[in-house]
Amino acid sequence: MSFVTCIVPAAPMRKEDAHRSEMVSQLLFGETAEVLEETKLFARLRCTYDGYEGWCQRTQLTPVSEEQVQQKTELLTGSWQTTITFNGEPMHLPLGSSLGFLADGRAEIGPFSYSFDGTPFDPSAAIVSESALKERARQYLNTPYLWGGRSVFGIDCSGFVQQVFRFFQQPLPRDAYQQATTGEVVGFLQEAICGDLAYFDNDEGRITHVGILLNNDTIIHSSGRVRIDKIDTQGIISGDTGERTHNLRIIKRNF
Incomplete structure (x- = not known):
């Protein structure tokens, strides 16, 4: 099995491997997926969070190892918009993006790196009220x-x-x-x-x-x-x- 993670704020998941195809869902930044098949421009994925399947543009993804996926935490962005530093430049992430690769405020994913100097939201510590x-x-x-x-x-x-x-x-x-x-x-x-x-x-x-x-x-x-x-x-x-x-x-x- 091979896996990828999303490296843009929100990547469309489409019904077919074409830009004009219906968007059926999205991968948010940092979410991971199993690669089921690939074409020149797209990859058919199964999201590791909910099992949903769809086609994503390959340039919006980068490979990660199965070990990285298994060790990834559930940390999320907790603000409506969160700014990280991605390969030296700012990137604005929506609420609920995954920061699960972070370790001491920094992450290395393939040829990319990002950092965050704030405090991620930890769902495991959330109290339901x-x-x-x-x-x-x-x-x-x-x-x-x-x-x-x-x-x-x-x-x-x-x-x-x-x-x-x-x-x-x-x-x-x-x-x-x-x-x-x-x-x-x-x-x-x-x-x-x-x-x-x-x-x-x-x-x-x-x-x-x-x-x-x-x-x-x-x-x-x-x-x-x-x-x-x-x-x-x-x-x-x-x-x-x-x-x-x-x-x-x-x-x-x-x-």
Whole structure:
């Protein structure tokens, strides 16, 4: 097996090996992936964090050893934007980027090096609480919706949920319908608490949307932008228009 790590703030993962192909997800800086196959310009990858597969541009990646991947820590950037020094020049990283290769503030990855003189966020030390969950989720407020996005520069509904939960060492799959297979069912909306996940389906019954409940009548989710809306037993009600936008299917608890 061979592995790579992302060396840009956010690398698109595409459905096919072409720049015009649909972006299905992203690798954020420092995240690693197994190489499944390669073409001249692209590599098909399996992300080591969530197992998601897609094609990334090879110039946005650099090889790392399996040993480096195994020894990598879970350290993340904890600010909306973090500046590191990458090969002697500044690089601006989005919230939730991986700093797992750092040792004493410096990392060597292939022909590249980077340094960070701040304090990374350590998910292993995070305490799950209502205030902590709300504070982390609100960091993404007004981030534009982006299909396949996973950063404060653009994010989709399941990417938002996955990234917030990552700060509390609660790994989730990449897509909403996959996430819905995890956790324990909450029988009634009135029993929901902060951090429970609400899932919504389309007319065919397929789960297509997810958000984080802040309490039993308020949800934060990525729809147009990361926003806070009201929710009732039928679904989400837009605070902008008063219209019902998503039909509630199920509520799950992961913490």
